[in-house]
Amino acid sequence: MAQFKTTEIVLDHKFDPKTCRHSLNDMVHVLHCHHYATLYSRLADDCGMLDGKKLLAEVSEDTFSAFLIRYYERNTVQTIAEKIAIAEQYYAATGLGQMQVTCAGMESGEVNLIHSHVDEGWIKKWGKRDQPVNFITAGYIAGMFNALFGCAPRTYHVVESECIVSGAERSKFEVVRK
Amino acid sequence: MAIDRKQVISNMSKIKVVGNEEGLIPAFNVYITQLPAAFWNGFAERLTRQVGAELLESAEWLLVNAAHECGYHTGYGIITSEEWKAVVQPMVEKVPEDILHGAFAVFTAWGWAKSEITELIPNEKMVVRAYDYYESDVVTYGASNKMSAYMIRGVCAAFMDLAYGGEYDPTGKTGLRTFQCQQVKGIECGDEYGEFVVTHAN
Numbered sequence: 001m002a003q004f005k006t007t008e009i010v011l012d013h014k015f016d017p018k019t020c021r022h023s024l025n026d027m028v029h030v031l032h033c034h035h036y037a038t039l040y041s042r043l044a045d046d047c048g049m050l051d052g053k054k055l056l057a058e059v060s061e062d063t064f065s066a067f068l069i070r071y072y073e074r075n076t077v078q079t080i081a082e083k084i085a086i087a088e089q090y091y092a093a094t095g096l097g098q099m100q101v102t103c104a105g106m107e108s109g110e111v112n113l114i115h116s117h118v119d120e121g122w123i124k125k126w127g128k129r130d131q132p133v134n135f136i137t138a139g140y141i142a143g144m145f146n147a148l149f150g151c152a153p154r155t156y157h158v159v160e161s162e163c164i165v166s167g168a169e170r171s172k173f174e175v176v177r178k
Numbered sequence: 179m180a181i182d183r184k185q186v187i188s189n190m191s192k193i194k195v196v197g198n199e200e201g202l203i204p205a206f207n208v209y210i211t212q213l214p215a216a217f218w219n220g221f222a223e224r225l226t227r228q229v230g231a232e233l234l235e236s237a238e239w240l241l242v243n244a245a246h247e248c249g250y251h252t253g254y255g256i257i258t259s260e261e262w263k264a265v266v267q268p269m270v271e272k273v274p275e276d277i278l279h280g281a282f283a284v285f286t287a288w289g290w291a292k293s294e295i296t297e298l299i300p301n302e303k304m305v306v307r308a309y310d311y312y313e314s315d316v317v318t319y320g321a322s323n324k325m326s327a328y329m330i331r332g333v334c335a336a337f338m339d340l341a342y343g344g345e346y347d348p349t350g351k352t353g354l355r356t357f358q359c360q361q362v363k364g365i366e367c368g369d370e371y372g373e374f375v376v377t378h379a380n
Contacts, residue, residue, distance in 0.1 A: 013194075015191045015192070015289075017187075017188075017191075019292060019310045020187065020191070020286045020287065020289060020291075020292040020310060021289045021310070021312065022191075022212075022288075022289040024212070027214050027216070028214065028215040028216070028289075028312055028315070029212050029213060029214055029215065029289075030212070030213065030214075030215050030218065030288075030289050030290060030312055031195060031210050031211070031212050031288050031289065031290075032210070032211055032213070032218070032248060032252075033206075033208035033209065033210055033211075033248050033251065033252040033255075034208055034209040034210075034211075035208065035244075035247045035248040035251050035252065036244055036245065036247075036248035037211060039243070039244035039247055039248065040218075040221060040244055043240045043241070043244060044221075047225075047240075049225075049228075049229040049230075049233045049236070049237060050225075050228055050229060052225070055221065055224055055225060055228070056221055058224075059217060059220035059221045059224060060217060062220065063213075063214050063216050063217040063220060064214075064217075066216075067214060091201060092197040092201030093196055093197050093201075093212075094197065094211055094212050094213055095195075095197045095201065095202055095203035095209065095210050095211040095212055096197075096201060096211060096213075097200070097201040097202060098199075098200050098201035098202075099201070114200070114201075115200040115201050115202055117201075117202060117209055117211055120202070120209065121209050124209070
């Protein structure tokens, strides 16, 4: 009988007493609460100065793509299944929520969130709303697909078609190559 | 001052933060994330550099405000937590001043900024120095003309709100924004440390 081994992420947490900074795998990480993440998301949504939603998603894409690419290289993670498992686990370890990639290919994909820091934080703070708010995760998914398939930034277009913040049981993201 | 900063930092920096089976981190009456500093810096810096000079102040206010609300609610969660009661509370002699000193030790332990209060006039003014903070990472060469520690500004003002702004209000309608903070020095601007002055809001 075949044995399936689940790939488990290795996160090396360090606190540097000299600088008083925390790092995960040598990348500085910081703790913030749902007020901060939802206010940044609201700022991006309300921003009349520029396209804040796009900006927040792009920053997220760049940041998480960089983390995942480095992780895959350092740990010699090679298969798409292993890479997806790592990306889902990192998402959960950071407190962003519970993510399930239901399918992924070079041209498209589908991703569900069973739990979402941003959506559940938003509901806790302001209640439900009918428009998506999880621009951070849209960017995370774009960055994850870049890292999975070795693509350049802004290769994928990610749309949140169902959202926990609107009352859906799960958030659903649809990914398509531009 | 009765707060043993070194002890607080040593204890509070060891708290393990990791997502539960739902990928969430409920703690201190809020949900927490542990994200790369580059993410927060990236959004703040791209936003403030792209909006143009006329809208810069508005953009900065929005960023400071996010931290102000976060600092108010999370700060309250921290100073009423079991961890606080175990580590910091026994050192508190003078309220609320010792609580403020303890809060900045926790602020340091959590990796927001290696910071301490250098001047405190109760219910009037507080000066905070930060000797290392992630928001200064926006500059890796040279010195910027723009101070970038929006998160520290917001949290410093929030801590004064908690200390002197009256009873904590979970809705944030009262108590919040009774103080404001200005950054007067910044590592990102070539200064040796960041300096933050908190006074009553106008």
